[in-house]
Structures are given as structure tokens and as C-alpha cells.
Amino acid sequence: MVVPSLAVFLGLIAIPIVVVGLVSLSEWTGFPADGIRWLGIENYRTIAGDDIFWRALRNTLLFTGLTTLFLNVIGFGVALLISTRVRGTGLLRAVIFLPALLPSVLVGLMWQRVLDAFGFVNQILQWLGVADQPIFFLGDEQWALWVIIGVTVWQFAGYDMILYYAGLQSVDRSMLEAAALDGARTPATVFRVIIPSIWHIVGVVALLNIIGGLKIFDVVFVMTRGGPNRSSEVLATYMFEQGFRFSIMGVASAIAVVIVVLAVIASVARFRLARRLV
Amino acid sequence: MFELRATWAKAGLSILAVVVAVTVVLPVAWVGALSLKTGREVYNQKFLPDEWVPGNYITAWQEFGLGGYFVNSVFVTVVSVVLTILVSLLAAHAFTWLRFPGSDVVFTLLLLGIMIPPAALVLPLLIEARHLGFYNDLFGLSLVYVAFGLPISILIFRGFFAGIPGELVESARLDGAREWKILFRVIVPVARPAVVTVTILLFLANWNDFILALVLMRDADTYTLPVGISQFIGQYATPHELIAAASIIGSVPVFILYLVLERKFQQGVTAGALKG
The missing domain is CATH 1.10.3720.10 (MetI-like)
Structure with missing residues (x-):
């Protein structure tokens, strides 16, 4: 009964992992007819000396770090807000989770329109009198990566909210009541009682965001293709370009191996933390 | 979770909740309005179309x-x-x-x-x-x-x-x-x-x-x-209102399922994230 699972897993995950490792040590266009030449670690030397690779790595890490930070702060804040159950929070709970379910490609497409020269954001900025010229958010090196970060936070804040909301339900009621009896103010309750008692969940959620951040591709590919001038290039888009536009499979595979290594490190950390949860 | 006694605190939090909800919805609503505009109106500053063109959806469906x-x-x-x-x-x-x-x-x-x-x-x-x-x-x-x-x-x-x-x-x-x-x-x-x-x-x-x-x-x-x-994104000739309509069409199936199974979605995603 395990055979079908094992067959699909070996054929479409395990073997590809081996193949990507082998190809990263070779020179190849990826087409069956073309010859393969073994290079050893040459491709890794190539990317180590490649400024664009370092830029893509730096952007990936910056994106991952900042989205993780913003998503956790906003997700936790909104979860707290919703758990007060004041009026309006029912609406908020329903709508904030929705973007997380949509295809990232469509989210990217929608925001591309919202942020273009005639888009909603520029309309508001001009109406407020902040900017008299439209800002080309996606065509400006200073803005592009920040826009990608902003859109991702917009999309996935509800995801973190749901996880924190589930976590908040496990906070010991009697501790909250005791804090209230002691006359603790709300901020004190949040920082002294609630955050310490869900600290392990913070770790798991942050690592989930990190894992998601390291493989960022869809939104960047749709909105900027890593541009302008590589300012929003990330590892996955750079890998895609090397492999599929230029057919340099060896270098592309070396970049893929870097992505796998980063993802495995983050996942192992997450498993360790999650095991302590149970 | 909290017992908020002060009315002003409740009111403040309600306003905050609505502001956040509007921030989430407004960009999508703007794209929705864009998808109903004529090609000429795409560049104007109004939120709602002067002339409503639901036909954009049929055009997008057929042309794409x-x-x-x-x-x-x-x-x-x-x-x-x-x-x-x-x-x-x-x-x-x-x-x-x-x-x-x-x-x-x-x-x-x-x-x-x-x-x-x-x-x-x-x-x-x-x-x-x-x-x-x-x-x-x-x-x-x-x-x-x-x-x-x-x-x-x-x-x-x-x-x-x-x-x-x-x-x-x-x-x-x-x-x-x-x-x-x-x-x-x-x-x-x-x-x-x-x-x-x-x-x-x-x-x-x-x-x-x-x-x-x-x-x-x-x-x-x-x-x-x-x-x-x-x-269709790379093609700059593609009319904005049609791209908007296509993105809305693509989002509809998820949207409908979510409306029907809201709590189940939330439970499913939570289980996938925390147990996985």
C-alpha cells in the first residue's frame, strides 16, 4: 500500500534532487540531444564570483527577513484585535484571510494595475498632494523590491492572523483573569502574559514565513521580472532566467541547490521547534 | 479574550478594524471597478466608471x-x-x-x-x-x-x-x-x-x-x-480593463469556495501550517 506513494515520491522528488545536484556539476543545455560535460564545482565558482547572484541572494534574504517581521507583527496585532470581538472585527476576519487564498499571479497582476502611473495609489498620492508627478513604483530601482515586499505582506497578513488567532485560543484564561484582577493594563497583559505563553507559536509561524520567503517567485516574475536593472532579482527568478532563457542548466542548477539548502536549513529548524509544541 | 470596559476603547478598536478591512478590500475593489470601465476611462481619476461595461468580462473570456x-x-x-x-x-x-x-x-x-x-x-x-x-x-x-x-x-x-x-x-x-x-x-x-x-x-x-x-x-x-x-502581461497592448477583468475571473472560484466553506478553509490552513 506504500508502493504508489514511494514510486511517485522517488520518481518526481528524490530523483530530481539527485539530478539537480549532478547537473549543477556540469555544462549542459538541458536538451536530450545535446552533450553533457562534467565540470566539478566550476558552476559554484561562477556564481560565487557573480555580482548578480549575490544581489539576488541579498534581495531574497532582505525580502524574507522583512516580510517575516511585518507579517508576524501585523498578523499578531490583527489576531489580538479580532479576539477583542468588538464591532467590525467579524468583517475584518472574513476579508483579511481572502488574499492569502488567491493565486499570487493574479495578486501580482492586480497590484501592477493599482501601482501603475494611472493606478489607484498614484491617484491617492496626487489627491493628497504628496506627489505632483506619478511615481513609477515598478519601474524605479528604489521602489521595486519594496513594492514586492508590500504586496506580499498585504497578501499573507491574514494567513499569519489565522495562525495566531488559533494560538490565542490556547492562552490560559485564568492567567488573563488574574492579570485583570491585579489591575494590569492591556499592554502589560499582552507583553507579560499573552506573548510569553504563545512564544513557541511565534517561532513556528516565523519559520513558515521564512520558508515561504526563500522560494519567492510568482509575484516577482509577474510584476517586475527581477528588474529594473536587477533591483528586485531574487534567487528563483535568477535561476529561471539562467535555466530557461539562456539554457545554462549547470549554473541554474547550482542556484537551485542554494535554494534547496536554505529551505532545508529553515525546515529543520521548524521541525525542531514544532516537535517541542507537541 | 479581553474585557474592554471603556466605550472609547471599543469605538477606537472598531474604527481600526474597519480601516484595516478597507485597506485589504480597496485595491481589489478598485481593480473590480477598472474591469468595468471603457478603454478611454481607464486613465481617468474617478473610482467608479461613468459608463459601465460588463461586456469586458465576455471580451476577456473570449480574447484570452x-x-x-x-x-x-x-x-x-x-x-x-x-x-x-x-x-x-x-x-x-x-x-x-x-x-x-x-x-x-x-x-x-x-x-x-x-x-x-x-x-x-x-x-x-x-x-x-x-x-x-x-x-x-x-x-x-x-x-x-x-x-x-x-x-x-x-x-x-x-x-x-x-x-x-x-x-x-x-x-x-x-x-x-x-x-x-x-x-x-x-x-x-x-x-x-x-x-x-x-x-x-x-x-x-x-x-x-x-x-x-x-x-x-x-x-x-x-x-x-x-x-x-x-x-498577457508582457504585451503592453493588452487593454488594462481586460487584464483587470481576467484577474477577477481567475479569483472567483476561490472566492466562492471560501464564502461557502469559510471556517473549514481557516481550519484546513491552520492544520496544514501547524501540523505539517
């Missing part, structure tokens, strides 16, 4: 050939979700009740798949697809989705099965039932909630997938919705 992408998306999603659930139910049953020598090793091996991001394997998958002949093939793409969906499904099913009393299985065995019958007649009816959770998780992952379909599908008649719609 969304019908074909839609059918492809439904096909790969349904095939991959059904196959993943069948295959992972079998595996989880064996891991729970037919423990064999080395079953823990195999289980751990399968779980390692959770760590691997699909984006990192698109190159070797393309190479394999070209060599083995499943390149540009919708069923081949479905099988790739099965591979990436298996680890999390097996993990969730196995976790749920562990809570089912063993006597159920034992007594069915004494009645002489075969293992697959025990699984589908005895276990699956009990494990319904887990099946719902896994279905939602897999549906979202496979319906929304972009990079695997982008790499493994070559011809327009095999594109899924995200890939098909994304092909």
Missing part, C-alpha cells in the same frame, strides 16, 4: 481564451487532488496499521519532501519530462502535483489515524475484510474531517500553482489559468 485554461485548471486540480488523497490514504493506512520492517524509515523519507520547494526542482523535472515524455502533458503535471502534495497529506492522515481506536481495525480483520476494504469502509468514514482538511490544502496549492505549470507546459492549449493569464 480563458475557457480553455479554466478547463485545464479544473482537470489538473481534480485529478491531482483525487489521486493524492487515494495514494496517501493507502500509505497512511499501512504506516499506522500494517507496520512493516523499515516502515519508520520510509515514513521519514517521504516526510522529507515537505522541505523541498517546488521552484528548486523545476529544472530537473523539465529534463525528466522531456526524457520520459510527460512534457506539455496535463496528466504529467497532475502527477508532479501529487508528488509535492503527498508528504503533507500522509502526515495529516497518519496523525488522524493514530487517534482512531485499533479495535475498529481488529474487529474488521476478524470478519475477514481485506485491508483496502477496511480502509475505505471503516476508516475513511471516521476520518472525514481529515479528508476535508487535506482536500482544501491540496486544492489551494494546485489551483494556485504557477511555476510548475509555467515550466512543464509549452503550448497555449495546455496552460492553466495562472499561466494563461500571465501570458
Whole structure:
């Protein structure tokens, strides 16, 4: 009964992992007819000396770090807000989770329109009198990566909210009541009682965001293709370009191996933390 | 969770909640309004169209050939979700009740798949697809989705099965039932909630997938919705209002399912994230 699972897993995950490792040590266009030449670690030397690779790595890490930070702060804040159950929070709970379910490609497409020269954001900025010229958010090196970060936070804040909301339900009621009896103010309750008692969940959620951040591709590919001038290039888009536009499979595979290594490190950390949860 | 006594605090938080909700909705609403404008009105400063053009949706559907992408998306999603659930139910049953020598090793091996991001394997998958002949093939793409969906499904099913009393299985065995019958007649009816959770998780992952379909599908008649719609972005001649309409059309299926199954979606995603 395990055979079908094992067959699909070996054929479409395990073997590809081996193949990507082998190809990263070779020179190849990826087409069956073309010859393969073994290079050893040459491709890794190539990317180590490649400024664009370092830029893509730096952007990936910056994106991952900042989205993780913003998503956790906003997700936790909104979860707290919703758990007060004041009026309006029912609406908020329903709508904030929705973007997380949509295809990232469509989210990217929608925001591309919202942020273009005639888009909603520029309309508001001009109406407020902040900017008299439209800002080309996606065509400006200073803005592009920040826009990608902003859109991702917009999309996935509800995801973190749901996880924190589930976590908040496990906070010991009697501790909250005791804090209230002691006359603790709300901020004190949040920082002294609630955050310490869900600290392990913070770790798991942050690592989930990190894992998601390291493989960022869809939104960047749709909105900027890593541009302008590589300012929003990330590892996955750079890998895609090397492999599929230029057919340099060896270098592309070396970049893929870097992505796998980063993802495995983050996942192992997450498993360790999650095991302590149970 | 909190007892807020001060009315001003409640009012302040209510306003905050509405402001955040509006921030989430407004960009989508603006795109929705854009999708109903005429080509000339796209560049004006008004939120709502002067002249409403619902016909944009029909134009977008026909001009972009969304019908074909839609059918492809439904096909790969349904095939991959059904196959993943069948295959992972079998595996989880064996891991729970037919423990064999080395079953823990195999289980751990399968779980390692959770760590691997699909984006990192698109190159070797393309190479394999070209060599083995499943390149540009919708069923081949479905099988790739099965591979990436298996680890999390097996993990969730196995976790749920562990809570089912063993006597159920034992007594069915004494009645002489075969293992697959025990699984589908005895276990699956009990494990319904887990099946719902896994279905939602897999549906979202496979319906929304972009990079695997982008790499493994070559011809327009095999594109899924995200890939098909994304092909029009590069073309600057594509009218904005039609791109807006196409993005709204692509979001509608998820939106409707979410309206119907809101709590189930939230539970499913939570389980996938915290248990996985």
C-alpha cells in the first residue's frame, strides 16, 4: 500500500534532487540531444564570483527577513484585535484571510494595475498632494523590491492572523483573569502574559514565513521580472532566467541547490521547534 | 479574550478594524471597478466608471481564451487532488496499521519532501519530462502535483489515524475484510474531517500553482489559468480593463469556495501550517 506513494515520491522528488545536484556539476543545455560535460564545482565558482547572484541572494534574504517581521507583527496585532470581538472585527476576519487564498499571479497582476502611473495609489498620492508627478513604483530601482515586499505582506497578513488567532485560543484564561484582577493594563497583559505563553507559536509561524520567503517567485516574475536593472532579482527568478532563457542548466542548477539548502536549513529548524509544541 | 470596559476603547478598536478591512478590500475593489470601465476611462481619476461595461468580462473570456485554461485548471486540480488523497490514504493506512520492517524509515523519507520547494526542482523535472515524455502533458503535471502534495497529506492522515481506536481495525480483520476494504469502509468514514482538511490544502496549492505549470507546459492549449493569464502581461497592448477583468475571473472560484466553506478553509490552513 506504500508502493504508489514511494514510486511517485522517488520518481518526481528524490530523483530530481539527485539530478539537480549532478547537473549543477556540469555544462549542459538541458536538451536530450545535446552533450553533457562534467565540470566539478566550476558552476559554484561562477556564481560565487557573480555580482548578480549575490544581489539576488541579498534581495531574497532582505525580502524574507522583512516580510517575516511585518507579517508576524501585523498578523499578531490583527489576531489580538479580532479576539477583542468588538464591532467590525467579524468583517475584518472574513476579508483579511481572502488574499492569502488567491493565486499570487493574479495578486501580482492586480497590484501592477493599482501601482501603475494611472493606478489607484498614484491617484491617492496626487489627491493628497504628496506627489505632483506619478511615481513609477515598478519601474524605479528604489521602489521595486519594496513594492514586492508590500504586496506580499498585504497578501499573507491574514494567513499569519489565522495562525495566531488559533494560538490565542490556547492562552490560559485564568492567567488573563488574574492579570485583570491585579489591575494590569492591556499592554502589560499582552507583553507579560499573552506573548510569553504563545512564544513557541511565534517561532513556528516565523519559520513558515521564512520558508515561504526563500522560494519567492510568482509575484516577482509577474510584476517586475527581477528588474529594473536587477533591483528586485531574487534567487528563483535568477535561476529561471539562467535555466530557461539562456539554457545554462549547470549554473541554474547550482542556484537551485542554494535554494534547496536554505529551505532545508529553515525546515529543520521548524521541525525542531514544532516537535517541542507537541 | 479581553474585557474592554471603556466605550472609547471599543469605538477606537472598531474604527481600526474597519480601516484595516478597507485597506485589504480597496485595491481589489478598485481593480473590480477598472474591469468595468471603457478603454478611454481607464486613465481617468474617478473610482467608479461613468459608463459601465460588463461586456469586458465576455471580451476577456473570449480574447484570452480563458475557457480553455479554466478547463485545464479544473482537470489538473481534480485529478491531482483525487489521486493524492487515494495514494496517501493507502500509505497512511499501512504506516499506522500494517507496520512493516523499515516502515519508520520510509515514513521519514517521504516526510522529507515537505522541505523541498517546488521552484528548486523545476529544472530537473523539465529534463525528466522531456526524457520520459510527460512534457506539455496535463496528466504529467497532475502527477508532479501529487508528488509535492503527498508528504503533507500522509502526515495529516497518519496523525488522524493514530487517534482512531485499533479495535475498529481488529474487529474488521476478524470478519475477514481485506485491508483496502477496511480502509475505505471503516476508516475513511471516521476520518472525514481529515479528508476535508487535506482536500482544501491540496486544492489551494494546485489551483494556485504557477511555476510548475509555467515550466512543464509549452503550448497555449495546455496552460492553466495562472499561466494563461500571465501570458498577457508582457504585451503592453493588452487593454488594462481586460487584464483587470481576467484577474477577477481567475479569483472567483476561490472566492466562492471560501464564502461557502469559510471556517473549514481557516481550519484546513491552520492544520496544514501547524501540523505539517
